[in-house]
Amino acid sequence: MDDLLADFVAETREMLEAIGGELVAWEAEPGDSARLDSIFRFVHTVKGNCGFFDFPRLEKLSHAAEDALAECRAGRREPDQQLVSAVLAIIDRIGEMTDAIEAGVDFSADGDQALIGALAVGAADVAMEPLPSGSVVAAEGEAGAEELSEKGAKVALQRTIRLPVSLLDEVMKGVSDMVLARNDLARRLREAGEQPAIDGPFERLSAILADVRTAITRMRMQRLEYLFGSLPRLVRDLSAELGKQVMVDFEGGDVELDREMIEMVRDPLTHIIRNAIDHGIEAPADRLKSGKREIGLLRFSARQSGNRISLVITDDGRGVPGDRLAAKAVAAGIVSEAEAARMTERQKLLFMFEPGLSTAEAVSQVSGRGVGMDVVRANIEKVGGTIDVTSKAGEGTSFHLQLPLTLSIIAALTVEVEGQLYAIPRSYVEEVAFANVQDIEFARAGERQLMTFRGRRVPCVALADVFGIADPRRIAWGSKTLVVMRLASDEVFALGVDRVHDHEDVVVKPIAPAIMDTRLYAGTTLLDDGRPILLLDIPSIAAQRGLNSEVRKRVVTVDSDDTHSTTGARAPVMLFLGLDGRKRAIRLETVRRIDTIQREAIDIEGGRAQAVVGADIFSLAGHESGPLPEGRCRLLRLSDGDSQIAYIVREVVDAGAITQDVVSADDPALEGVTLIDGELVPIVEVHRLFAAQPRPARRDAAPVCRLPADSEWARTILEPLVRAAGYTLTTELHLEADVAIIMDEGEPAPSGPARATIRLSADPEVSGGAIYRYDREAVLGALREASAGHSASGSAE
Amino acid sequence: MNQLLLMCLIAGRRAAIPAVRVQSVIEIEAVTPIPGAPDFIVGLTALRSQALTVIDCRVSLGFPASDRVVGSRAAVIEHEGHRYALVVDEAFDVVEALSQPVDLPGGFGEGWLHAARGMVETETGPALLVDVEQLVRGPRPASAAA
Numbered sequence: 001m002d003d004l005l006a007d008f009v010a011e012t013r014e015m016l017e018a019i020g021g022e023l024v025a026w027e028a029e030p031g032d033s034a035r036l037d038s039i040f041r042f043v044h045t046v047k048g049n050c051g052f053f054d055f056p057r058l059e060k061l062s063h064a065a066e067d068a069l070a071e072c073r074a075g076r077r078e079p080d081q082q083l084v085s086a087v088l089a090i091i092d093r094i095g096e097m098t099d100a101i102e103a104g105v106d107f108s109a110d111g112d113q114a115l116i117g118a119l120a121v122g123a124a125d126v127a128m129e130p131l132p133s134g135s136v137v138a139a140e141g142e143a144g145a146e147e148l149s150e151k152g153a154k155v156a157l158q159r160t161i162r163l164p165v166s167l168l169d170e171v172m173k174g175v176s177d178m179v180l181a182r183n184d185l186a187r188r189l190r191e192a193g194e195q196p197a198i199d200g201p202f203e204r205l206s207a208i209l210a211d212v213r214t215a216i217t218r219m220r221m222q223r224l225e226y227l228f229g230s231l232p233r234l235v236r237d238l239s240a241e242l243g244k245q246v247m248v249d250f251e252g253g254d255v256e257l258d259r260e261m262i263e264m265v266r267d268p269l270t271h272i273i274r275n276a277i278d279h280g281i282e283a284p285a286d287r288l289k290s291g292k293r294e295i296g297l298l299r300f301s302a303r304q305s306g307n308r309i310s311l312v313i314t315d316d317g318r319g320v321p322g323d324r325l326a327a328k329a330v331a332a333g334i335v336s337e338a339e340a341a342r343m344t345e346r347q348k349l350l351f352m353f354e355p356g357l358s359t360a361e362a363v364s365q366v367s368g369r370g371v372g373m374d375v376v377r378a379n380i381e382k383v384g385g386t387i388d389v390t391s392k393a394g395e396g397t398s399f400h401l402q403l404p405l406t407l408s409i410i411a412a413l414t415v416e417v418e419g420q421l422y423a424i425p426r427s428y429v430e431e432v433a434f435a436n437v438q439d440i441e442f443a444r445a446g447e448r449q450l451m452t453f454r455g456r457r458v459p460c461v462a463l464a465d466v467f468g469i470a471d472p473r474r475i476a477w478g479s480k481t482l483v484v485m486r487l488a489s490d491e492v493f494a495l496g497v498d499r500v501h502d503h504e505d506v507v508v509k510p511i512a513p514a515i516m517d518t519r520l521y522a523g524t525t526l527l528d529d530g531r532p533i534l535l536l537d538i539p540s541i542a543a544q545r546g547l548n549s550e551v552r553k554r555v556v557t558v559d560s561d562d563t564h565s566t567t568g569a570r571a572p573v574m575l576f577l578g579l580d581g582r583k584r585a586i587r588l589e590t591v592r593r594i595d596t597i598q599r600e601a602i603d604i605e606g607g608r609a610q611a612v613v614g615a616d617i618f619s620l621a622g623h624e625s626g627p628l629p630e631g632r633c634r635l636l637r638l639s640d641g642d643s644q645i646a647y648i649v650r651e652v653v654d655a656g657a658i659t660q661d662v663v664s665a666d667d668p669a670l671e672g673v674t675l676i677d678g679e680l681v682p683i684v685e686v687h688r689l690f691a692a693q694p695r696p697a698r699r700d701a702a703p704v705c706r707l708p709a710d711s712e713w714a715r716t717i718l719e720p721l722v723r724a725a726g727y728t729l730t731t732e733l734h735l736e737a738d739v740a741i742i743m744d745e746g747e748p749a750p751s752g753p754a755r756a757t758i759r760l761s762a763d764p765e766v767s768g769g770a771i772y773r774y775d776r777e778a779v780l781g782a783l784r785e786a787s788a789g790h791s792a793s794g795s796a797e
Numbered sequence: 798m799n800q801l802l803l804m805c806l807i808a809g810r811r812a813a814i815p816a817v818r819v820q821s822v823i824e825i826e827a828v829t830p831i832p833g834a835p836d837f838i839v840g841l842t843a844l845r846s847q848a849l850t851v852i853d854c855r856v857s858l859g860f861p862a863s864d865r866v867v868g869s870r871a872a873v874i875e876h877e878g879h880r881y882a883l884v885v886d887e888a889f890d891v892v893e894a895l896s897q898p899v900d901l902p903g904g905f906g907e908g909w910l911h912a913a914r915g916m917v918e919t920e921t922g923p924a925l926l927v928d929v930e931q932l933v934r935g936p937r938p939a940s941a942a943a
Contacts, residue, residue, distance in 0.1 A: 177845050180845065420829065420830060420832075466832075466833075467832030467833050468832065468833060469832050509847070509848060510878075511850070511879070512838075512850040512879040512881065512933075513879070514834065514835060514838055514850070514933075514934075514935060515831055515834050515838060515850060517835075518831070518833040518834050520832070520833045521831070524841055524848040525848075526843055526848060530843045531827065531829060531843060532829050532841040532842065532843045532848035533829060533841075534829070534831060534841070
């Protein structure tokens, strides 16, 4: 509560200063009603604030003064000199107590009653001449006074000033300009070669600049407490109005958020709270009936993860009935009944954010006023955030808000298309897939390009096509990098780009209306080298391509089992065609990934069959069932946790689930057979495959690479590369890794045990064995070298 | 009478931009193209920490596009909170207008029709006073111009 308290102190002090003159004037002329009013307002405000902070004594004092003054204002009492003195004494006392609050010391209660008593009509001579402030402190006795003066010095250091945000913005802009100028200078210095006399001071300048930039950014930040602070009152009022009892609980109030962002989420949050109290939390009697505590609970928890804040609002009410939402959606013609029937609970819940669907049967005074959750979502998205909902019947509802730290700085992925860079807001990016590395199958449905990724069909759009600079029919999908996007409405599509470059925090500026009219861009930003690039407007692009409405149906119909739901005894499987062309299923948990290799990479000799994937050799299975295909071969990489086996298949069909009983088959190679979508499918017995391995594979386990746990860059940019190089990843420090990658910046992070270490540097001018982090070849080379070392040590064992 | 004008060459003709609107004259160093944007918008360029929308005045006036935007001079102006770089063939000095803009019988010819506010006399001879807003708005659709 420190920030709030500081604000309270600052505000009270400001008011005290402001009414200083009034007090004097009022003293001279107690009948002046204008002065009376302003003094009344002061004590009234103090009283209000105190109630909020739980300062009962301060509240009592100001309350007493307020009462007395109210009498005067109502004309029931004539302000006289005695009253003026008493009020002034109280105001002085308020000032002193404020000081004590700031210093964090107790303030003796002595004299409070006397001060209040002096307000009474005809209290006569309580001998309260305008109290010199010192005298009260003296009356405090040794404890208070001593401590107060001791803390005095500390207090002075914490003084705050109020500044207009625009001034901060101006400073921030200036610093941004300085950073760009620095980058420019850095480039020139690099070109000019090494100049120790200049490089040293320049480095220092850079470091200082970075610090200043951070400090300026922090200036705009405010603790969430600020927002939370106003909520208990809102909750209290609403629950009183609705005859419910609600308790609030906050967690993570120390998380900081851009001031403007806080203002932007205030309304959506208020709306969510209204809904929760109105529709979520039941009346006390109903709660008791369903075995809950009489008092409902509304929890707010915030936490920062990277550049985003996640805010979860949870109530323990009756939950949102997904079926009712679905029924409404059907009634509103958004989906057909059959489609709704196939939807998962989660998909049904998302109808909540559809315009014009309100579950409230009866419109109450509090919510259901026509401002729906669709508006809430729109507002959250406007500031670059996302909103999601989960609900369990009878147990409550949670809203998950993801917010960027600031309005103007967003986390973005830079991608390249036809030689130009563009930025994509990271909040939409679910995954980056490489068509040439990962197993992605492309298919066409009419004019629509689809890809099968993680067992689901995802519509693809090439960014070059969106821009109208490439013929959609002639796009080389196989060489594209696919950025899988998830829209807030939970619809997924993939954006094909030439390359993914980097993860950056970018400062977004508005763009000219004529560019806005293209409905492709949301803003512009400058790269570190000062080049402007455009920020893509992903929802709008999706809407233009019709990807945000019809797709939902498509995803639902193609892929009714993408959710990892555990309802019933569903066991996910991967369906494939064996080399003999027969359809089989294999339990999905055992399939680690799908590889595509050339026929030449498979070596079969007698009873030994092996496949080379990347730099690793795997034992091969599944080849007995038929002739090897020519050219490309598909392998399912199976893992039992320790070792891995490559299982060759003709074709990966789909993901499915075992929902029926598995009937034992009279074949040791099969776990049994079952009906999947009405079709009899044999299930491969994985255990036998691993058991059949003569030696549990000296090279089977993929080498382990440890990435820095706290680096966003490592997670988003480096991870796919390392993975593609055949490593499994860890961030655990205590595990022995084959190779550890550490980022060469700031103080060295603890790296944990590793056989080899690769140091990456963000600076292209690297030194001391580090590798520039975008030197792809060098990074891959180092990884290969490390994995060769892994295999050598593996074979020695 | 003494309005200051930035003298420049647009589509090979002498033109004048009110100097009060011009924040600076820059040389376009690099342009980031904007796929999907109308033709008269060449792209974005950076001026210090700000991105400017680069507008090819030739296209705005209905002439064929400039051959080379990079290396050209451009007048930086602000319009409704956004900053634009108006690419001109050449930019000269700032001079004083010696007359009010006047219409010529018969107009100024196609293209200039909607963007020229009239002819002004200057020390260096007559020039067409262009309307910055019209340049920023882009060329008129052919039907509207007819």
